[in-house]
Amino acid sequence: MSDLFTxxxxxxxxxxxxxxGLFINNEFVKAQSGQTIASINPSDESEITSVHAAxxxxxxxxxxxxxxxxxxxxxxxxxxxxxxxxxxxxxxxxEKHRETLATIETWDxxxxxxxxxxxxxxxxxxxxxxxxxxxxxxxGQVIDTSPAKLAYTVRxxxxxxxxxxxxxxxxxxxxxxxxxxxxxGNTIVMKAAEQTPLSILYLATLVKEAGxxxxxxxxxxxxxxxxxxxxxxxxxxxxxxxxGSTATGKEIMKMAAVNMKNxxxxxxxxxxxxxxxxxxxxxxxxxxxxxxxxxQGQVCTATSRILxxxxxxxKFVSEFKKYVSQVSVVGDPFSDSTFQGPQxxxxxYERVLSYIExxxxxxxxxxxxxQPHKDVNGKxxxxxxxxxxxxxxxxxxxxxxxxxxxxxxxSFKTEEEAIERANDTTYGLGAALFTENITRGHRVARRIExxxxxxxxxxxxxxxxxxxxxxxxxxxxxxxxxxxEAYTNVKxxxxxxxxxx
Numbered sequence: 001m002s003d004l005f006t007x008x009x010x011x012x013x014x015x016x017x018x019x020x021g022l023f024i025n026n027e028f029v030k031a032q033s034g035q036t037i038a039s040i041n042p043s044d045e046s047e048i049t050s051v052h053a054a055x056x057x058x059x060x061x062x063x064x065x066x067x068x069x070x071x072x073x074x075x076x077x078x079x080x081x082x083x084x085x086x087x088x089x090x091x092x093x094x095e096k097h098r099e100t101l102a103t104i105e106t107w108d109x110x111x112x113x114x115x116x117x118x119x120x121x122x123x124x125x126x127x128x129x130x131x132x133x134x135x136x137x138x139x140g141q142v143i144d145t146s147p148a149k150l151a152y153t154v155r156x157x158x159x160x161x162x163x164x165x166x167x168x169x170x171x172x173x174x175x176x177x178x179x180x181x182x183x184x185g186n187t188i189v190m191k192a193a194e195q196t197p198l199s200i201l202y203l204a205t206l207v208k209e210a211g212x213x214x215x216x217x218x219x220x221x222x223x224x225x226x227x228x229x230x231x232x233x234x235x236x237x238x239x240x241x242x243x244g245s246t247a248t249g250k251e252i253m254k255m256a257a258v259n260m261k262n263x264x265x266x267x268x269x270x271x272x273x274x275x276x277x278x279x280x281x282x283x284x285x286x287x288x289x290x291x292x293x294x295x296q297g298q299v300c301t302a303t304s305r306i307l308x309x310x311x312x313x314x315k316f317v318s319e320f321k322k323y324v325s326q327v328s329v330v331g332d333p334f335s336d337s338t339f340q341g342p343q344x345x346x347x348x349y350e351r352v353l354s355y356i357e358x359x360x361x362x363x364x365x366x367x368x369x370x371q372p373h374k375d376v377n378g379k380x381x382x383x384x385x386x387x388x389x390x391x392x393x394x395x396x397x398x399x400x401x402x403x404x405x406x407x408x409x410x411s412f413k414t415e416e417e418a419i420e421r422a423n424d425t426t427y428g429l430g431a432a433l434f435t436e437n438i439t440r441g442h443r444v445a446r447r448i449e450x451x452x453x454x455x456x457x458x459x460x461x462x463x464x465x466x467x468x469x470x471x472x473x474x475x476x477x478x479x480x481x482x483x484x485e486a487y488t489n490v491k492x493x494x495x496x497x498x499x500x501x
Contacts (some may be wrong), residue, residue, distance in 0.1 A: 004028045006049050011041075012113065012334045014103040016202075020051045022221065023204035024057055025065040026158050026214040032057040037194050039223065042110035042342040042349075043247030043333060043380045051197050054222035059189070059230040062218040065234055066160040066187040069215030075187070080136040087132035087182060090210040091125050097206060100123075104199040105171055109293055110341040110381070112333045113478040124175040127463045127479075131179035134484060138184055140491075148498025157185035158262055159238035161229040164224070164252070166243045167193035168198055168298040168403075178217065180483040189237070190217045191228050195345050197221035209305040214457075224248065235259045240264070241486070243300070245401075246472045247425075264476035264486045266300065266468055270403045271450065272422035273303035273458055275435050276312045276415070281435035283456060285319045289406075291432060291458030293328050293385050296340055297405035298348070300473075301430035303458045305398060306409045307418055313411040317389055320409070321368050328385040328405070330373045340405060342381040349381035352404035356386060359397040362406065364388040393421060401427070415444065423449045429469035451477075 004021040005028070020036075021028035031052035038050045054062075069075050094101065101116035101124075111120070140153035161181050165173040168194060181188055191415040204219045220227055224244075232240050232255035236379040239262040242252045246268040256263050273291055275284045291303035302448035308316045333341035343349040351371075356370050377381055383405060391398050391408040398408050412418040422431060435441050445453040451469040454460060461467055466482035468474050476486050 003030055008049060010103045012044070012103060014100065016100045016103070018049055018104070018198060019201040019205060020049060022052050022062070023201065023207070023217075023219040024062045025218065026208045026212075026226045028204075030192065031256045031299070032053060032061075037197070039108055039196070039198055040345065041107060042463060044377060045346070045379050045381070047259055048107060048198065051201065051221050053194070054220040054227040056226070056230040057206055058218045058220060058222070059227055059234060062189045062220055063160060063231075063234050063236040065215035065218055066189050069213055070157075070159055070187040071242045072213065072215075075216055076185070077407050078185075080138065081184065082186040083183070084132045084135035086211055087128055087135060087179070090206060090212075091128040091132060092212055093206040094121070094125050094128065094203070097202075101171060101202060103203055105153050106333050106341070108198040109167065109170065109196045110333055110344055112338045112341050114336065115295065120169060120172050123172045123463065127172075127175040127179045128461050131183035133484075134382055134481075135183045136483065138488070145224070148496070150495035150497055152493055154491050154493065156491055157190060158489060159186060160236060161188050161241060161487065162234065162237040162472060163188055163190040164228050164231065164240070164244065165190065165193060165200070168295060168300070169193040170407070171203065173243050174200055174203065176478050176483070177263070180478070181487045182212075182216070182240075184484055184487045186239075187216050187367045187486055189220065189231060191224075191231055192219065192221045194221060194223050208231065209308045229255060233254050233258050237261060239263070239487070249474065264478065265474040266478060267458065267472065267474045268400065268427055269300050269302070269304045269473050270305055270401050270425050270427045271301055271430040272305045272307055272425075272448075273385070273431070274418050274422060274433040274444070275308040275312065275316055275416075276433070276435040276440065277309040278436045278439070279312070280436060280456070281312060281319060283317055284316065284434040285323050286405045287434070287458040288430065288454070289323055289327060291326065292407040292460065293340060293405050297345055298403055299459065301452070301459055301461070302403075303406055303430065303432050304402065305422075306407060307412050307421060308409060309418075310413055317367070321387060324368060324385050324387065330382055330384060331376055340385065343383060343404060344381070346381055348403065349383060352383050352402060352406055355397055355400070355402045355404070355406060358390045359391075359395065359408075362392075362395045362397070364392075364395060364397060369405070399425065415440065419447050427469070428471035429473035430454070430459065439454055
């Protein structure tokens with residue numbers, strides 16, 4: 001096995017060259033500590049390969065490269081049309097390597113190949129193209145004051161941006177951060193999740209091929225408590241963008257305070273889904289299934305608390321159980337028939353199982369699943385889709401984020417009760433509601449305490465629409481035009497055109 005690259009053959013027979021090093025200054029290099037981290041296939045628990053693990057010295061090197069690139073006229077003063085062309089070429093290369101990237105994502109993460117190829121890679125490509133289109137449209141404004149003064153604003157890049165991405169959507173979350181940061185002229189040090197680094201390291205090869213100058217994009221693998229912490233508290237970093245747990249987000253905030261870094265945080269959620277008595281139950285069942293079982297339930301916005309009006313509660317539970325049994329096929333992620341692959345790691349697998357036991361102990365009624373799924377060669381981190389009913393609001397499974405194919409269902413009597421219980425959480429990322437009453441739909445949506453509300457759907461985000469939460473679900477927004485604001489400063493310029501009185 002090479003120190004920096006290795007030849008691999010994935011379970012679907014796809015052969016490719018996997019980078020193993022740290023990507024700094026447009027080159028793959030060894031970690032200065034010599035440490036590596038094994039990447040595990042969650043489907044059979046075997047080691048795929050090991051990759052170099054960045055330490056503080058490597059973070060220093062990457063930040064220095066990013067700072068030098070930010071100050072270099074070849075990037076700092078590049079024509080915005082040329083910047084757009086670079087991003088568009090990057091998107092074209094991702095499309096060209098789509099099969100390889102989807103294969104790596106499925107192998108390393110466990111999500112179905114159909115999801116990696118059709119959903120995640122489609123989102124990556126569209127996100128980069130979206131921000132390529134914005135690169136030559138970043139502008140300020142002229143503010144009319146008086147004939148004696150010209151006042152205008154310009155939007156300028158923040159500088160060196162540290163970006164820490166999660167393991168549930170590695171490529172998609174990378175694109176959400178790379179697109180707007182590069183579009184606005186920043187430079188980047190990105191830390192991949194140590195659980196799923198392989199697709200991001202492969203993506204780094206396309207950064208160089210697209211023609212980005214050395215140091216503009218640097219990609220590190222490493223443990224969060226080592227490399228992530230070093231990046232968050234590095235005084236040469238101007239911004240930290242983080243997606244992950246609320247607990248880790250709080251630590252990131254503390255560390256970023258060392259030089260008052262600009263921060264964007266997208267953290268945890270326990271999103272509600274409300275089903276009113278006049279809802280189209282067929283649609284509510286289908287969307288509720290997507291809202292919690294998609295991506296093995298490993299979705300920050302997953303609508304994991306379902307509140308159903310008492311008049312349709314029994315029917316909804318019956319239809320939902322039936323639909324999950326029919327659609328949530330658990331199995332080999334490279335199989336076309338699979339809807340649900342394994343949880344990403346053994347730790348996550350054990351976490352979900354622990355919440356199943358907590359639900360039983362607290363007296364909730366387990367009506368579906370609730371056990372490991374061992375029908376895939378007897379190995380892997382597979383869990384049967386799990387449904388608890390008659391759940392009380394003070395139970396752990398109702399209040400805490402599980403991050404798995406795990407949903408709780410409870411009933412409500414009135415609209416006011418539904419809103420109050422939906423908002424009774426420390427989180428505020430997403431929420432969904434189902435009703436055929438358009439007035440109620442808009443009324444309830446405005447009262448739900450969440451950054452995003454879906455009416456008659458769930459979790460159908462779009463690159464053109466802002467994404468983010470309130471309360472302990474985060475700070476700031478990603479995607480859409482709002483995503484550009486997270487990577488620019490507004491500078492006001494005052495020009496005196498008159499005489500001092």
